[in-house]
Amino acid sequence: MVGANILLVEDEEKLRKLVSTYLKREMVNVYEAADGEEALRLWNEKSINMVILDVMLPHYDGWAICKRIRETSNVPILMLTARGEESDKLFGFELGADDYMTKPFSVKELVARVKALLKRSQQQVSTEMVFIDDIKVDKKSHQAFLNNELLQLSPKEYDLLLYFIHNQNKALTRELLLDGVWGYDYYGDLRTVDTHVKRLRQKLKESGKRIVTVRGVGYRFEVKE
Known part of the structure; x- marks a missing residue:
C-alpha cells in the first residue's frame, strides 16, 4: 500500500x-476531487492505483465515472453512497465496482478495505506478467518482449509462446499443441504447428533454442529450474 496513488472523489469536504x-497515515499519495469533472481530469493526468468514488457528485455522478474508468482500466474502485439499497449496490457491481460502503461508515474500516483491495490488485498484476530470463510476457496487453524490446508476434505466435511457458520442460506432441493453441475444433494440418514453431524460434533469436525438437513426439520449451 505504501506509495500507492489513490484518487478520492467526494464532494463533502469534511469527510x-x-x-x-x-489514508496519508498509511504512506499513500491521495489526489482529492470534489466533483466528477475534477475526478476525470486527475484520472487522465495521474497514474492512479485505486479510486474511492462517491456516487452523488456534481457534473458527473459516480456511476458515470466508474463506467468511464472501466473502459480502460481494472484498478480497484470502492464506491461510497448515502443510500444502502441492494439495487444500488448491484448496479455498482455491474458497472465494475469492487467494493461498496454506505454512509455513515467507519474510516478505519474503509482504510482496511482499501488495503485489502490494493493487495489483491497487486497480486493480480503479478500473475499478469510472466518472466523467463530475457523473455517477458504481459498477459494484460497481450504482448511479449525479448530483452525489453517488443516482439512482433502474430496472435497465434503469442498464444504458442504462452502455452510453451505454461508447460515448460514438458514434451508436447503436435496434436496437444494444436488442441491447446488452435482449439480442438481446428481442422488444420499438423504442419501448422511446425510452421509457427519455426517462426517463433526465429523471432526469439538465441532464446529460440529453448524450443527443442523431441524426436517422435513434438517440442519442449526448456527452462533451467
Whole structure:
C-alpha cells in the first residue's frame, strides 16, 4: 500500500479531508476531487492505483465515472453512497465496482478495505506478467518482449509462446499443441504447428533454442529450474 496513488472523489469536504488524512497515515499519495469533472481530469493526468468514488457528485455522478474508468482500466474502485439499497449496490457491481460502503461508515474500516483491495490488485498484476530470463510476457496487453524490446508476434505466435511457458520442460506432441493453441475444433494440418514453431524460434533469436525438437513426439520449451 505504501506509495500507492489513490484518487478520492467526494464532494463533502469534511469527510473527504478526514478520509484523506487517514489514508496519508498509511504512506499513500491521495489526489482529492470534489466533483466528477475534477475526478476525470486527475484520472487522465495521474497514474492512479485505486479510486474511492462517491456516487452523488456534481457534473458527473459516480456511476458515470466508474463506467468511464472501466473502459480502460481494472484498478480497484470502492464506491461510497448515502443510500444502502441492494439495487444500488448491484448496479455498482455491474458497472465494475469492487467494493461498496454506505454512509455513515467507519474510516478505519474503509482504510482496511482499501488495503485489502490494493493487495489483491497487486497480486493480480503479478500473475499478469510472466518472466523467463530475457523473455517477458504481459498477459494484460497481450504482448511479449525479448530483452525489453517488443516482439512482433502474430496472435497465434503469442498464444504458442504462452502455452510453451505454461508447460515448460514438458514434451508436447503436435496434436496437444494444436488442441491447446488452435482449439480442438481446428481442422488444420499438423504442419501448422511446425510452421509457427519455426517462426517463433526465429523471432526469439538465441532464446529460440529453448524450443527443442523431441524426436517422435513434438517440442519442449526448456527452462533451467
